[in-house]
Amino acid sequence: MQPIKKRLSSAWQALFGDPVRAFGVVSVILLLALAIAPAKEQFSQWHGYQRSYLALIGDRGDAVSLRRRFEPGIHQIWLPELAVVDRCTTCHLGLTEASLADVAQQPFRKHPVVPHSLDAFGCVICHGGQGQATTVVEAHWSERAGEQPILPTRYIEAGCGQCHQNALAGTPQLNLGRAMLARYGCVHCHAITRPDGSKLEATDYPPSLAHIADKTTREWIFSWLKDPPAYAASATMPNYKLSDADASDISAYLVSSSIPQARDTVALGVRPAAATDAVAGPTLYGESFCASCHALQNAAGNVVGGDLGPELTRIGNKAKPEWLAAWLENPRIYDGTTPMPHYRFTPQQIATLVEFLQTKTDSDYGSGVHLDEASPQQVAHGRKLIVELGCAACHEINGVQKPENFAPELSTIGSKPLAQIIFLPGMEHSLPSYIAAKIRQPRAFGTSVKMPQFTLTAPQIDALTTALLALTARGRSMPDNLRVAAVPDTNYQPAGHAGKLIAELACFSCHRFNGRGGDMAPDLSWEGSSVQRQWLTDFLHNPNTLRPSLIRRMPRFNLSESDNKELTEYILSVYQSPAIDADLAPAATNPSETVEHGRQLFYSKYACQACHIVDTKTDKGYIGPTLTQVGSRLTPGWVYAWLKNPQALRPETTEPNQNLSDDDARALTAFLMSLKGPGGRGAKQ
């Protein structure tokens, strides 16, 4: 004890013994204390990165100019109106250096070319993370107080989707995800409101189950409920993983609540043509272009056809023949919202198609299902399950109301704080992995989770995750002028008898008119300026092939003479382009020198035969429409305006604008208008 005390007092004496010595020692301590701040900066993480950046550029050919552009210290992009304070560029020093394109080492990589500049938007708006932080861990992975870690590159398009509510050309994954939210009916249960207040609307057509017993059997409903993809691989209905008893009870309620429609049970009195002609069924199926919307599995096992309507590979297992006949006769009586056209088939044709579709049967499907008569308790239990599972959120079901807000709203799911999420053990603690896991296997998060199992591929799950991650709080707080609104379909509805015909033929399912409709077939908003009366009449009677390379084609409807005339007149008078003045258009017939000049321009100067066919013997352009009879199909005003600027008439067309002179365009128009085709009347043979 004594020696320590003695040593301490001698140390005190040595340091502070006399005033001069004490002053010197205190000065040294003060100097050291003052050095703490600069030392801390000297040994900070970002300083280390700046030193290694200087080492990296020192060896390069353009070291002098790179060094000149380098500024030491903390860098900051400050954009008050966007609430951006980003110091990322303190370490990410090569983001805008074009000559560092070959550097793979982070944080010095050059940023890939994107449409936005770093100075105008900063980093975290797109990438997420904490812009103010100056250490790697805090900037990239901090999750305190609701902060979101940076977005993995896999889902980077979610960053774009915060402002861009419209479909961008450069974000296919985001666009697919958004389309799937609508196509798979996610929004029937989960409401999604865009930042501008508009709602994301579903684009699937869940069938009404009000008359389901007319259409199919209880056994089929049971098999379908147990495993929808087993019936059709392309089914969008998810699997609710129901027990046999539950599936049986639900099917019992659906059948017992179904209201019969008299016309669905009338047997057809006509014999199908197949009795005399074995290929009549497949021929009529092909001629009616059912495959434009419906898929069938071919002999090789490939599912071929469109996905607008349900797959028909096993339709014979499902649909009762009497119902099928009534449906084909007029689908709108059974389901007023169906995208299926009213074909106006003759009874003979209906019988032929019904017989053909009845052969699309899989004898193994549902063969082991035998359901006993359901007791009233079982029916009541079925109804209880339907209410609990929210079946009525998608389907119309008698005696069950459509539930409101059945599942959590997802309008800001992309900003969900991690602290509110219950992760599965062993799962990465991040929002993207949570969302992806929830989509991949919802029931893994607990047996009480109601969300069903969807059958999705890995890219589809990535796309959906991207679309959901784009729904952030930041996206909602952006200034209005930065937000690009979605372009919703208009509620355009053509009027009068023609409007009724257009609705019955479901033209909107494939064609677009005045901002509403499908994208399978051309936009017809200006069709009246484009085509000639006789051609249109003939085409509506019997559509021929205009574009040889397309698989999906216009079906043939059995329109009456008067309906055809009505529709032709309506299209010609209403769907007129203001850009085309028929009075100023070039003449339809021209002197032969002008036609010959046009022919030479067509074949030599502009080489239109690369994509179009004028002479079927020599030309092989299968990409654009065939022009052999274009003089009988299109109006000279339209042809001239089209040649001058195709995109002005149809913005999405692939034909390039060749910037033709007026003279060349006139000569080409003269040549094209001279192509009347065999018989001189065009279209119909």
Added chain:
Amino acid sequence: MMTRSFTSTTLRAFAAPAALSLLALAGCKHAAPANSVLKATAQGSALVESSGGHQVGATGTALKDPLVVQVNDDQGNAVSGAMVEFHGSAEAGFDPATVLTDSSGQATTLVTLGTISGRYRINAVTGGKTGPVSLETVETALDYQQRVGAILVDKYCSRCHDPESSPARVSNYDNLEVKPHPFTDGATLNKISDADLISLVLHGGPALNRSALMPPYGNTLSAADVKALIAYMRAVADPPYEPAGTVYAIK
């Protein structure tokens, strides 16, 4: 930290059975380190690529189709139960990285590209009887600009420039008198400068004394679009395109 540990302990009790079922359904190979579980029951002597090589995808994303390789024996018959390991250049991910070949001798993995654009060399390795056998294939990752180019190519160019034609996607390549260059044709396209390529796209074939079958896109595509197109062509060129680099004046 408090919240985290609280939720995870309360959750563990009831989520464990659910998690087990998740693992079972997802296939244990996804979650468990494969090496400790998989054991090769057979050995082959050759590796051949079945499908999934030479794909093009976006940086950081999984490729559309899985990579499938087949293990064969000396007679060229498929070997099932052989172990195949997948390796790749930095950042490329494999799900799973180690696979046993199935009954048809094939090993399948889903490749996730890294975050930097360019070519990713992928090696599949299997332990043969006389030593390891390996197979190399290449996948290409596109950055944003190159991907915009790919989308434009799909819309405007591949109808003529793509030698592959299918019923779903008809290409007119075979019908053209003067054959266009496929964009993977690096041997030809690498020799054409950016300026000449831009000129060809903007003004059409005749601008460089080439075929008029190539129309001008200068009034249809924006300058940024054309740059994106060129960026895509350079990215997929085979043999790879090597830019001349920046030239600096000596003081």
